[in-house]
Amino acid sequence: MMLKSTSQRRSLNEDGEMKVSFEFFPPKSEKMEQTLWHAIRRLEPLSPHFISVTYGAGGSTRERTHATVAGILKDTALTPAAHLTCVGATRAEIDAVIKDYWDLGVRHIVALRGDMPDVEDARYEPHPGGYANGAELVAGIKRIADFEVFVSAYPEKHPDSKDFTADIDVLKAKVDAGATRAITQFFFDNDLYFRYLDRVRAAGIDIPITPGFIPILNFNQVAKFAAQCGTHMPSRIANQYEGLDDDPETRKLVAATIAAEQVSDLAAQGVNEFHFYTLNRADLVFAICHLLGLRPKTVAKQGIVR
Secondary structure (H helix, E strand, C coil): CCCCCHHHHCCCCCCCCCEEEEEECCCCCHHHHHHHHHHHHHHHHHCCCEEEECCCHHHCCHHHHHHHHHHHHHHCCCCEEEEEECCCCCHHHHHHHHHHHHHHCCCEEEEECCCCCCCCCCCCCCCCCCCCCHHHHHHHHHHHCCCEEEEEECCCCCCCCCCHHHHHHHHHHHHHCCCCEEEEEECCCHHHHHHHHHHHHHCCCCCCEEEEECCCCCHHHHHHHHHHHCCCCCHHHHHHCCCCCCCHHHHHHHHHHHHHHHHHHHHHCCCCEEEEECCCCCHHHHHHHHHCCCCCCCCCCCCCCC
16 A cells, blocks of 8 residues: 655645536436436435536537536536537637536536547547637636636656657646636556656646545446556456346446445545546445445425425
């Protein structure tokens, strides 16, 4: 186990309060919408710091993201953070989305460069007349209104970065443009997170860097995600799922064990902020939060209960 340095301790939530946040994706069907809202209602009593709603590759879910965020504002007491990317739109089109979010009452945006539409080996290309990268998008958001802007961070560096120095330069540019918090890509080796914090602090970046975490309910799905984003999948984890393709109940137990070990180790080393990529599933995330000491609270709901 790696011990934290003083600089690493400063990276954490200094008031000591345990904080969690959750990511959801907008539904594509009525059945998926029911699943989404079940997950939101299940996790809402944990009083998350915020919940984020993703934005598909190439801006493919723009309208559905907006509708989901609007529903969260209308029907819950939660704070939504809308994802926004540079891909597939001009600056004018993206600026219109930003203004719409502000008028809707959204005050938090997760600003991302984004990925190209689902084309194999497609490399990122800025849209003609669009924002070229995440730092430009952050600056554009802050010019329009005083949003709190969250950005991404990569403990194993972004696949498009040639090395860690270049990757951290990208993060610094986003912070200089006005980003106030970063959320990491998911990872499975906690030492990677702490080593990354050392690099970030050495570069003079002092915003909170919240670790991102993904429960492995479906190993093949998460392994595919990991390969796409350059996240190392340890062989010890792959071995624990061997022979369980047709045994969903045991997979759940294995997932809970792996999750408990990782978050408990982070918490024992002083981490008190966690961001969960829920994949619109609540039960395992709820259990992990319970292990972190969070308990349901009475939540004042607004509007219609879904």
